[in-house]
Amino acid sequence: MSKRIAVLLLAVVFLFGAGLAGCGGQKTSQEPAKSNQTTGTTTPSQQEPKKDELSGSITAGGATALQPLVQAAAEAFMKKHPNVKITVQGGGSGTGLSKVIEGAFDIGNSDIFCEEKKELKEQGKCNDLVDHKVAVVVMAAVANKDAGVDNLTKQQLVDIFTGKITNWKDVGGKDLKITVIGRPEGSGTRATFKKYALGGQEEKAEMQTDSSGEIKEKIASTSGAIGYLATSYVKPEDTKIVALKIDGVAPTKENVVENKYTIWAYEHMYTKGQPTGVVKAFLDYIMTDPEVQGPGGIVEKQGYIPTKDMKVERDVEGKVTPKK
Amino acid sequence: MSDGRRKSASRRRVDLFRELQEKLGFLYLAASVALVLLVAGAVYFFIFYQGILPFTRYRLSLVEFLSTTWSPLGSPPQYGALAFLYGSAVVTLGAALLATPLSLGAAIFVAEIAPRWGDRILTPVLEILVGIPSVVYGYIGMRLLVPFVRDHFGGIGYSLFTGILVLTVMILPTVTSVATDALRAVPTEIKHGSYALGATRWQTISRLSLRAALPGLLTAVIFGMARAFGEALAVQMVIGNAPRFPKSLLDPGATITSIITMSMGFAAEGTLEYYVLWTLAVILLLMSALSIFVVRLLGRRRVYA
Numbered sequence: 001m002s003k004r005i006a007v008l009l010l011a012v013v014f015l016f017g018a019g020l021a022g023c024g025g026q027k028t029s030q031e032p033a034k035s036n037q038t039t040g041t042t043t044p045s046q047q048e049p050k051k052d053e054l055s056g057s058i059t060a061g062g063a064t065a066l067q068p069l070v071q072a073a074a075e076a077f078m079k080k081h082p083n084v085k086i087t088v089q090g091g092g093s094g095t096g097l098s099k100v101i102e103g104a105f106d107i108g109n110s111d112i113f114c115e116e117k118k119e120l121k122e123q124g125k126c127n128d129l130v131d132h133k134v135a136v137v138v139m140a141a142v143a144n145k146d147a148g149v150d151n152l153t154k155q156q157l158v159d160i161f162t163g164k165i166t167n168w169k170d171v172g173g174k175d176l177k178i179t180v181i182g183r184p185e186g187s188g189t190r191a192t193f194k195k196y197a198l199g200g201q202e203e204k205a206e207m208q209t210d211s212s213g214e215i216k217e218k219i220a221s222t223s224g225a226i227g228y229l230a231t232s233y234v235k236p237e238d239t240k241i242v243a244l245k246i247d248g249v250a251p252t253k254e255n256v257v258e259n260k261y262t263i264w265a266y267e268h269m270y271t272k273g274q275p276t277g278v279v280k281a282f283l284d285y286i287m288t289d290p291e292v293q294g295p296g297g298i299v300e301k302q303g304y305i306p307t308k309d310m311k312v313e314r315d316v317e318g319k320v321t322p323k324k
Numbered sequence: 325m326s327d328g329r330r331k332s333a334s335r336r337r338v339d340l341f342r343e344l345q346e347k348l349g350f351l352y353l354a355a356s357v358a359l360v361l362l363v364a365g366a367v368y369f370f371i372f373y374q375g376i377l378p379f380t381r382y383r384l385s386l387v388e389f390l391s392t393t394w395s396p397l398g399s400p401p402q403y404g405a406l407a408f409l410y411g412s413a414v415v416t417l418g419a420a421l422l423a424t425p426l427s428l429g430a431a432i433f434v435a436e437i438a439p440r441w442g443d444r445i446l447t448p449v450l451e452i453l454v455g456i457p458s459v460v461y462g463y464i465g466m467r468l469l470v471p472f473v474r475d476h477f478g479g480i481g482y483s484l485f486t487g488i489l490v491l492t493v494m495i496l497p498t499v500t501s502v503a504t505d506a507l508r509a510v511p512t513e514i515k516h517g518s519y520a521l522g523a524t525r526w527q528t529i530s531r532l533s534l535r536a537a538l539p540g541l542l543t544a545v546i547f548g549m550a551r552a553f554g555e556a557l558a559v560q561m562v563i564g565n566a567p568r569f570p571k572s573l574l575d576p577g578a579t580i581t582s583i584i585t586m587s588m589g590f591a592a593e594g595t596l597e598y599y600v601l602w603t604l605a606v607i608l609l610l611m612s613a614l615s616i617f618v619v620r621l622l623g624r625r626r627v628y629a
Contacts, residue, residue, distance in 0.1 A: 090589075093589070094590040094591050094593075095592070097592055098592035099593075102593070117592055118397070119592065119595045120592055179480050184565075184583075185394075185395060185396050185398075185590075186396060186397060186587060186590025187590060188590075205566060206480065206564065206576050207480070207482055207566055207576050208564070208565040208566055208567065208578075209560075221470070221471070222481065222482075225480075
């Protein structure tokens, strides 16, 4: 009896040890499996007639808004280059920036310029980062349809979000209390909205959440609610919410590329220093390949605007210059 | 080469093998205990180490930490966490106040009045309630309770009150099952003694069973409160998460847990904001440590349960 138990215990110990070792050693055990192609053996690869020289692994992570876009591009890229492994994580812009600075991520995704994170800028940590502006995201003030408003002046927008105007009837809508839904401080979307919609003033929100889906749901279900969202979240079939025009200008691509509609931001992919090797190849692909940036490509499908379509450029300070 | 010597040699081998078994077994158990202690110690040390930094490295004063303005990106940045502490305290106490009478009633029913029925029906129902993931509670709260509160109580529906309602349902099973066990542990002999003295069933329950089981009942409530205090997801979905000081129960508020989950993505590592979130985690840890301590203290006072 006791012999059996002892054997069992031993087995458990060994399994435990093997499991631990397995966790640590996963990376190494997966690598050699496919490396025979790069060593010049003439195994014809199924996907590509040409011999693929690219191999390696990339870790990208950060802004959740960018995650689906990078994920889709990564999957397409990995199909082309079967020896490349790309992992895309979320975690938020702050995470993306700090992890790329400390070298944990090869690519840090962020909704904001690194310089907009005051502490990082002051510590000089942004200096060795290289910015790749992969797309432009458009944000709209979105209200519940019950308010009966589809256009606000810039001043009205500021007054609503700072709490000066508290009823929709003061801006030509119904007699209905305004409920402002905001985002937590530190959110890239909030920073953009503050800068380009509220003229730098702080919002006073009754509710906060940073999940765009949740904000959309809360606006749709709360009569009199207003919040802001990336326009990719506002779909034609949404009957309960309306993306507001600002001074009569709608948040459309045509208006954004000429900066007539000003509430937009770049989506950044940062690398520490100039990218090399497989990281460079992937960034080249995501920045220039028509599959990603072209008409009907991944960027447009996800509701963003390809950076190359912009007719203007905007720097960290918000200075806008016509594109050369 | 005699018979006896061979036997003793084989016996010696058996003895050796047994000794080895004993040693290995002991080693395995000792290693497990050491690992558990190490993990627990490491978690405590890590959280405290990070959570203390705002006060030591960044010279954040306790007064500022206990103010009501939370604005990590303001100029100057402000880290007043009082509104969240208040929010956490209010929803926890509120849920305990609502859940305790209900749970106690259910527990008395199961333990004293209808043990068979309770075992067959109420216990499984409560076990199912325990098994529901918190995201589901949050979702039900968001879809059903929020409109209900908005239409019947006023406000916008996302409020401390809604959070209290969701938490009440969530801690009911915990409180009920612990309270039931406490009541069941009261010996039948003293109940019989009570009846022999001419007490009615109600008098026996209220003056004898409840009193005898009091430490256990308090333990039940504390367990429920600890769960309520640490619950993040379900509360976050219905409470509104405004980092302002709520004026009434129907105002949106925030709790410590909801602020941590909301802000963790933005706080870049190694910044003050990042460490302040750890400080909030320390508070959660201290609260759970405190509740465990109180439960132990009550355990010492127990006579029957």
